[in-house]
């Protein structure tokens with residue numbers, strides 16, 4: 001067998017294998033093809049593609065699939081806001097339902113100037129790690145540790161650590177809820193962006209105990225609850241808690257608070273309030 | 283091989299060698315020769331409802347109640363929880379949240395002792411325990427609030443009730459006490475070996491374990507001798523295992539491997555390989571609960587460290603403040619660090635008003651020469667941590683994953699198998715806070731699993 005013949009036979013054999021496999025694949029593709037609803041792709045394109053998981057699903061495509069296939073609600077994408085809801089509604093011919101804009105809020109006001117430390121800590125600069133060393137270095141066992149686990153997990157850098165205290169910038173928050181889950185002290189809550197009054201404290205300790213540890217901690221004096229008639233602020237184990245489902249009062253409660261741990265919306269924050277989509281009935 | 287039947291008491295060397303391990307300086311000489319002693323009753327006892335692993339107990343007394351020694355003051359909240367009893371007779375001054383040794387705020391019962399130690403006999407002694415049904419014995423152990431006294435404080439009745447599909451053939455009694463400085467278990471074995479052995483017999487009876495092994499490190503020959511003496515009439519497959527002196531030989535999984543060659547699967551429990559490990563202190567507490575009807579209300583705590591004037595092994599009622607313990611040991615020169623437990627796995631304390639629990643095996647005071655502040659450096663890939671890790675992990679890589687907050691990557695590298703022994707950080711020349719990284723990683727992976 002000379003060399004040329006050898007090369008010819010080999011390439012012939014390889015070509016044959018190629019043709020057979022190619023045909024088999026083409027046939028398989030025809031018979032086993034999975035037909036996906038083309039609308040899924042379209043909806044996924046409308047979604048912002050942040051893949052933040054705030055809707056509760058693993059990424060935007062999954063959410064698009066849930067909308068198209070399972071008929072999931074279309075107002076779960078917080079980063080997309082009302083624009084995305086409207087677009088999806090128009091595309092799928094579904095009704096645009098109002099989404100109330102929620103933002104994360106750190107329920108603690110004790111920064112390094114106002115709150116005491118219990119011990120020195122020079123370990124890993126992470127809240128979970130600090131919490132694992134004798135329960136955290138802050139004297140108050142409820143307050144923000146300030147090592148920024150929340151700020152690092154936030155996909156849009158909406159959380160800033162100022163003077164050992166985490167602060168959410170509501171205008172940047174896309175309400176994905178990642179910070180709420182990660183905080184080892186469980187003090188970040190999702191609140192309506194337009195709520196006028198917040199109690200910035202999470203301590204259930206009794207007044208005298210709080211006083212020793214923090215200048216701006218709720219001492220459970222109940223003065224604020226007396227400013228509201230509809231029980232929008234109630235006491236829960238020595239801590240004033242705002243019930244955001246109720247009409248919350250204006251500045252009166254904040255002004256009465258002897259330790260200034262209640263903040264009330266002022267004019268500067270009004271531009272941070274979102275325009276809320278109109279309800280179906282109007 | 284001598285025939286087992288005619289052999290009085292077998293002492294064997296551990297047949298296997300577990301991975302890794304380190305040899306820190308032990309400093310046991312500080313307190314090893316100090317006999318057990320009771321301390322003067324503190325003015326106030328502050329008894330935390332979280333004495334154990336699992337749900338804190340629910341306080342069942344209120345301010346103004348008078349209690350006796352052994353009165354139930356906290357009721358187990360669920361199966362993985364444990365009862366808490368009053369260690370003294372006296373008056374309940376308050377029920378308030380207070381900082382515990384883990385740093386958490388937990389409800390605590392404050393009792394002012396009246397000094398009379400009147401005892402309530404809620405639990406009848408069961409001297410004839412062999413005739414008692416196993417489930418009643420387990421109920422007794424639960425009623426007496428016995429929890430693992432080696433450090434983790436796992437409620438003992440839970441360990442004694444394995445699911446029916448698991449057979450326990452080996453009971454290992456942990457007297458290794460591999461933590462540096464601590465000598466509480468050593469003194470217990472030396473001074474009350476009979477109590478330990480009778481407790482072991484009860485545990486063996488409950489579990490129906492064929493094989494019993496008492497594990498003691500070979501740096502405690504006196505303890506081995508004392509136990510041997512107490513066990514001279516033991517029948518069946520019972521032996522003392524002499525473990526090589528190495529940290530962490532007292533860790534459950536390492537001990538099971540050293541003695542039986544069985545490896546507890548990742549994420550599994552000792553019962554998955556047919557073994558149960560109990561601390562010698564727990565065995566003694568089981569003896570007290572069954573034989574004398576005495577709930578777990580006090581424990582031996584080694585109070586030690588160079589700054590202390592008179593280190594010792596103190597029998598202290600639960601709820602004794604660390605300050606009172608230090609005073610009972612003659613006070614101390616300037617301490618810069620106070621650790622609840624031993625130096626390897628103990629928890630550094632911020633305040634000395636924290637009180638003892640069922641798990642406080644030691645209180646360690648460290649002075650300025652013992653403590654240094656390190657700065658963490660980048661890993662130099664020397665691999666010492668890999669050699670030291672008894673769980674066969676790669677701490678260097680894990681710590682870099684965790685520094686980058688890649689928790690999924692860390693989970694794939696089995697961060698959840700870390701036993702937080704500290705061997706890696708002990709060996710690291712770059713002073714990397716390896717254990718802290720692991721703990722952070724474990725907490726975050728747990729969080730992820732929970733939220734799913």
Ligand code: SF4
Pocket residue numbers: 106127143144145146147148149150151165166182183184185186187188
């Ligand atoms: S809010 Fe929570 S996660 Fe954020 S810095 Fe404070 S303690 Fe850490």
Ligand code: SF4
Pocket residue numbers: 670671672673674675677699700701702703704705706707716717720
């Ligand atoms: S602390 Fe964890 S990673 Fe480090 S040596 Fe121990 S088991 Fe291994």
Ligand code: SF4
Pocket residue numbers: 660661662663664665666667668677678681706709710711712713714716
């Ligand atoms: S001992 Fe420290 S420096 Fe060496 S490999 Fe491990 S982490 Fe890196």
